[in-house]
Amino acid sequence: MEIQYTKSKDQADEKESITSDRKLAHLQICLEHDVQAQTVTTGLDDISFIHRATTQLSLNEIDISTEIFGKKLNIPLVISGMTGGHDFAYKLNHFLSKAANKLGIGMGVGSQRAALEDKDLRETFKIVREQAPDSLIIGNIGAGQIALGLSGDEFNEIADMISATAVAIHFNPLQEAIQPEGDTDLKELIAKTTRIIKSSKVPVIAKEVGSGFSLKDIKSIKEMGFSAIDIQGVGGTSWAGVESIRANTPLLKKAGEIFWDWGIPTAISTILSTKNFEGVIIGSGGVRNGLDVAKLIALGADAAGMAIPFLFATQSHSTDAVIALIKEIEYQIRLTCFLTGCQSINELKHAPLVITGKTAEILHYYGINPKEYLQREKK
Ligand SMILES: Cc1cc2nc3c(=O)[nH]c(=O)nc-3n(C[C@H](O)[C@H](O)[C@H](O)COP(=O)(O)O)c2cc1C
Structure with missing residues (x-):
């Protein structure tokens, strides 16, 4: 699908059009270039389930439903x-939310910064709640905006705009540092975020965009009062990569290339989170099929998140391809449960796993013995 872009209003306010144009450039780059991790993986390739040939389940009776924030x-x-x-x-959000509502999955929107700056743009976000009135819908704003002084009222406006179930604050220092106009003064971010969370009307999610969270980050996330972590580890879409393609100086372009694969692999960041954080965990970053989703759940995540494959699914210009993608993932999760003898998502959370390779090696460095995931088999 060709991107047909008509600016929502005159270029009178330069700030709002810069935010809006940047988001459009991101879409274009993601659709036209290969922006996936190049030399690293999510680590999910190091993780395998144990096949159960004597399974006694009925494939169609397996319950893969779950609940997050009461949804x-x-x-x-x-x-x-x-x-x-x-x-x-607006069109993409329409296709995605219609499909999400039909099949009962959750959905996040992109950064709502532009809509805070220009009220005319709110419709492009509101459509999501209109199409999915009862679904888990997640609002979004950058940590950079909080560092710049976003108020508690503005944060609640973000939630109200789409009657959000929760709002994600995305932490993306790498992406910002490769952007010519990036927000790279993050002084006092933790104190400011803590204040925002205290005055928030809805649960707040700490989200990365493709570099994951470290153990120290997870501890700060806990202290700041976040209700959930959306991992978004390395191994999928590279935002250093996207910004490097968009960069307007050799300095930024080169930095984006060098830091293309920077971050903590999704599998590692998910394991560290499940062991050190008690809130909701969404495993994400490079998730590409239902088997990836099932692996993250077996590592302790409550659900998994996926971005770029859904962007590609909207390119058919309808909800049908989005629905087909969700159904594929559903079948693959169900199949994993069937072949591991798990009747439900709760059982899948305790399914034994073999963890090998680089992921096992890194876990050892953290003092985590990968055998503990296999020993569940004896139970
Ligand atoms: C076109 C596009 C736009 C994105 N815009 C945002 C955004 O506004 N806010 C945000 O938190 N993440 C944004 N992301 C990042 C994704 O939510 C996700 O963290 C990242 O792409 C890694 O997931 P993936 O490997 O499944 O693509 C965007 C991703 C894509 C592909």
């Missing part, structure tokens, strides 16, 4: 936040 998900899947803020995003 039922028929499939433990969330469309990670991507768009909003321009005409083209």
Whole structure:
């Protein structure tokens, strides 16, 4: 699908059009270039389930539903936040939310910064709640905006705009540092975020965009009072990569290339979170099929998130391809449960796993013995 972009209003206010144009450039780059991790993986390739040949389950009776923030998900899947803020995003959000509502999955929107700056753009986000009145819907704003002084009232406006179930604050220092106009003064971010969370009307999610969270981050996330972590580890879409393609100076372009694969692999960051954080965990970053989703759940996540595959699914210009993608993932999760003897998502959370390779090696460095995931088999 060609991106047909008509600016929502005159270029009178330069700030709002810069935000909106940047979001459109991101979409274009993601659709036209290969922006996936190049030399690292999510680590999910190091993780295998134990096949159960004598399974006695009925494939169709396996229950893969779950609940997050009081919202039922028929499939433990969330469309990670991507768009909003321009005409083209309105269409994408329409297709995605209609499909999410139909099949009972969650959905995040892209950064709502542009809509705070320009009220005319709010419709491009509101469409999501209109199409999915009862679904898990997640609002979105950057940590950079909080560092710049976003108020508690503005944060609650973000939630109210789409009657959000929760709002994600995305931490993306790498992406900002490769952007010519990036927010890189993050002084006092922790104190400011803590204040925002205290005055928030809805649960707040700490989200990365493709570099994951470290053990120290997870501890700060806990201290700041976040209700959930959306991992978004390395191994999928590279935002250093996207910004490097968009960069307007050799300095930024080169930095984006060098840091293309920077971050903590999704599998490692998910394991560290499940062991050190008691809130909701969404495993994400490079999730590409239902087997990946099932692996993250077996590592302790409550659901998984996926971004770029859904962007590609909207390119058919309808909800049908989005629905087909969700159904594929659903079947693959169900099949994993069937072949591991798990009747439900709760049982899948305790399914034995073999963890090998680089992921096992890194876990050892953290003092985590990968054998503990296999020893569940004896229970
Ligand atoms: C076109 C596009 C736009 C995105 N915009 C946002 C955004 O506004 N806010 C945000 O938190 N993440 C944004 N993301 C990042 C995704 O939510 C996700 O963290 C990242 O792409 C890694 O997931 P993936 O490997 O499944 O693509 C965007 C991703 C894509 C593909």
